[in-house]
Amino acid sequence: MWLASQSSSLWVTLMPFVLMFAIFYFLLIRPQQKKSRERSSMLNALKKGDKVTTIGGMHGTIEQISDDTIVLKVNDVTKLTFDRSAINNVTARSEAKSEG
Secondary structure, three states, rough: OHHHHHHHHHHHHHHHHHHHHHHHHHHHHHHHHHHHHHHHHHHHHOOOEEEEEEOOOEEEEEEEEOOEEEEEOOOOOOOOEEEEHEEEEEEEEEOOOOOO
């Protein structure tokens, strides 16, 4: 009897913590992981000719791209180099051109 009441008391004590962790996981952790995966796939899908916006609000077209840097063409003569992680979003994808 004493052991049964002690284990049920343990569950009653731990249940609020388990419930709080579940709520935090589904409301905070999981959406953040999803957003991080989407951003990572967006950064990996960047290619020359995409029109993008940087985190600082600079709009431009990707002129050159490497593993960790991107050169944006801002106007006809201005080219600026940014880290790939500085890209906030893609405003327009470049058209795929078939060569041949």
